[in-house]
Amino acid sequence: xxxxxxxxxxxxxxxxxxxxxxxxxxxxxxxxxxxxxxxxxxxxxxxxxxxxxxxxxxxxxxxxxxxxxxxxxxxxxxxxxxxxxxxxxxxxxxxxxxxxxxxxxxx
Amino acid sequence: xxxxxxxxxxxxxxxxxxxxxxxxxxxxxxxxxxxxxxxxxxxxxxxxxxxxxxxxxxxxxxxxxxxxxxxxxxxxxxxxxxxxxxxxxxxxxxxxxxxxxxxxxxxxxxxxxxxxxxxx
Numbered sequence: 001x002x003x004x005x006x007x008x009x010x011x012x013x014x015x016x017x018x019x020x021x022x023x024x025x026x027x028x029x030x031x032x033x034x035x036x037x038x039x040x041x042x043x044x045x046x047x048x049x050x051x052x053x054x055x056x057x058x059x060x061x062x063x064x065x066x067x068x069x070x071x072x073x074x075x076x077x078x079x080x081x082x083x084x085x086x087x088x089x090x091x092x093x094x095x096x097x098x099x100x101x102x103x104x105x106x107x
Numbered sequence: 108x109x110x111x112x113x114x115x116x117x118x119x120x121x122x123x124x125x126x127x128x129x130x131x132x133x134x135x136x137x138x139x140x141x142x143x144x145x146x147x148x149x150x151x152x153x154x155x156x157x158x159x160x161x162x163x164x165x166x167x168x169x170x171x172x173x174x175x176x177x178x179x180x181x182x183x184x185x186x187x188x189x190x191x192x193x194x195x196x197x198x199x200x201x202x203x204x205x206x207x208x209x210x211x212x213x214x215x216x217x218x219x220x221x222x223x224x225x226x227x
Binding site: 031032033034036038043044045046049050053055087089091092094095096097098099100101 | 142144151152153154157166168169202204209210211212213214215216217218219220
């Protein structure tokens with residue numbers, strides 16, 4: 001199975017801060033990497049697919065980059081509604097696996 | 108709009124089975140797969156498996172292999188996930204999500220989740 005490791009596991013940031021979350025795969029997943037946002041108590045929501053393709057309706061302050069084994073989710077200017085947990089997920093091979101999540105909290 | 112609506116909360120005793128449904132609307136059901144993901148209390152997301160709504164092909168996670176059965180009913184655009192021999196470790200919110208192919212697979216949208224509690 002491909003193991004996905006996110007860092008950090010949690011972070012505290014202020015509104016307006018630039019935030020980066022990294023995701024490392026235990027083996028190459030090409031660009032088959034998705035990012036999801038989960039607000040507490042709600043279902044996850046797809047933000048970015050194929051490593052860098054922003055979903056329709058997702059604010060442009062979110063961006064994704066990377067390929068192979070190392071990926072980054074960037075929030076250019078953190079907004080109050082962005083405080084949530086973020087997960088990466090590979091769909092390169094089954095079982096599709098998720099990172100453990102990164103909780104973004106208010107500083 | 109594309110939407111997945113899941114069945115309601117379930118409370119089961121250890122050893123019982125649970126069947127969760129996921130009704131799709133807003134797209135042609137057979138053109139995408141359905142993935143099931145669960146989330147234990149306070150934990151992360153765990154992929155359980157995938158079913159093709161086109162031909163019924165399945166792929167299950169090793170952890171639940173032998174206890175899980177995923178099916179679809181194309182006449183009602185509904186997917187089902189049955190999990191048997193429940194234990195307290197199966198207590199979780201269960202989500203279905205459309206598995207759409209764009210070169211890669213992406214999970215979008217997700218159902219609202221179904222809480223399954225296993226308790227004696």
